[in-house]
Amino acid sequence: MRLYPIRNLLFAIASVLVALPLALAPRAALAQAAKAASGEPYRIGVTYPLSGPQGAWGQLLIPSMEIAVQHVNAAGGVNGRPLSLVIEDTKGNPEGAVSAMRKVVQVDRVAAILTIFTNVVSAQMPLADQLKVPLLSPVEAPGLVAKSEWAFAHSPLLSRTLPLVSQRWQRDKVKRLFAFYPNTPIAKVGSPIVKAEADRLGIQYEETLFKLGDTDFRGLITRAKNFNPDAIFIFGHGTPDEGVIMKQTRELGMTTQMYNGCACVTVKSYREAAGKAAEGVIYAGFKYDVAAAKKLIDAYRARLGFDPDYGGLEVYDMVFMIAEGIRKYGYSGDGIRRGLTEIKDFRSIGGGLVSMDKDRQSLVAVGLYQVKDASKPEFVELKE
């Protein structure tokens, strides 16, 4: 009992010794950043889902944006002033999207917004026209952002990734192809493009829709098995459901080569759902050069404990794109819009070059990859 005061004293001293460097370190970093960039920050609105079924996306991607802001600020900011993010939860639905956008524009006075998801962007575009604030998102719905001169997208469309996959089908002499799509509007986007490509190559094609949120896809996979395909193609929202399909496909004895229409398999939750079944999967997606992205990967890993997926690279780029717009034309909606419109040969953190087309959809470098190890993870670019 008598030892308790001494023990408490030692504990208190040890706590101070441990806490002191931690408490001082951020201040030192801030002081350095302040030296690099000072003054009132340029604010960028972030309207992302932080809750609801899609809330995980906000938690995965916002750290990448925050790291990008740190990197911009550490390098002197934009015209000497720091960047900062104003984050609002959209809950992933149109009502939340509009509410969050009004808040960041009309209360926080941001001049540009980073946002995500087709339904959210669709709801925000009329407001962007009205408020004259540019939206920048990784949506992959073809033609969506062409509807508003204030909407921009930075993502690889299926029309850009599919040719890489179909070259592989030709090389591997695929004769029968079975495709899986979720029962959402993305199927209306993906199915006609893939079917047309299969027809062009003389490949017999069959497809099915799966229900998001289901966990037992064995009936659909048995249907695929009965079709006896040489190749299976999966194209969806990058939800773990697709990983479960991969796993259950292998567990029904199918050894058919699987292809993915996006880089979704780089997403941690997707890989975890697929497990070892993800290994060998070939996918085409956003160029992800690990060496080029090292500074993001290191910072992201230090914060979250795992590597960023392709979406993390896209949103990291977006912060720099907006920063470039501010640097060139000042901190205003119209200035940033002009800067985004003029993006040409922008060096992505993933290693490729990016240009904005006339419909405000970025033309990004894409690559064909194969998953070698789903747990590390290790993705090998297929060059041939």
Place this chain on the structure above:
Amino acid sequence: MLAIGLGLAGYYALVAVGFALIFATLRIFHIAHGTVFISAGYLFFVLHRVNGLELFTSGVISVAVAAVLGLAIDKLVYLPVMRRGGGLFSVFIASLGVSLIFEAGFLAYTKGVVSVARTDTLDILSAGSVAVRTLDLGVLALVAVVFGLLYLWLHRTQVGLEVRGLTDNSPLAAVVGVNVDRTRNHIFLLASALAGLAGVLTAYDMGINPDTGTRTLFVAVVAVILGGVRNILLGTIVGSVALGILTAYAGFFFPEWVTFSVFLTMILLILWRPQGLFG
């Protein structure tokens, strides 16, 4: 498809027999039985997948917690409602409330992302074009053992005799000296442990979503209605096998209509034979 259907039947049977035990003896429409199922699944996921605890230990802990959770729902929700004069409908509403609260909690925790408690791929046994997962065989063997033990429990033990007495005539059983409170505890513990076992196996096998418990329970309820509640073991086994095969084939031929097919079966059955096949 038959193999898939039988595998599903195993899960349905484990949930259905517990639900039937509670419904047949206590007349409680225990919607929160699905909550017990999914809670065990998520606990197993957290213990085994997230924290790396050994598979068997994680499973045993999860099943034990499920048993206690089921009993706690009865003690903390159902019994207080009944003591305050609430009827079985009030208990049903309370059960629904418990179910919705847990489902919302799991949705907030998981963000609706499917949780699969394993990363490895299951072994399969192949014979020609037929491939059967070893897990399905294991589940069927486990269900056979569980039902065998349940048969012995119901027919060779004092508590089992009391359970059958409550099933046949609840008021009379109480009059002739059946210790209803003790029997009630046994029923909730056992039924919840079985639901927990199904939840653990489902989380390990296909993965779970926050609404997986409710969806599985609905199929299990239809299996109970199909089999009838007078012969709990035979009724739930036959009902579960029928529903397992039905959902497997519906998933193949009409994947958008699986739920529809289950409830259409229920409505037709109620119209044709309200007491069930063995009721």
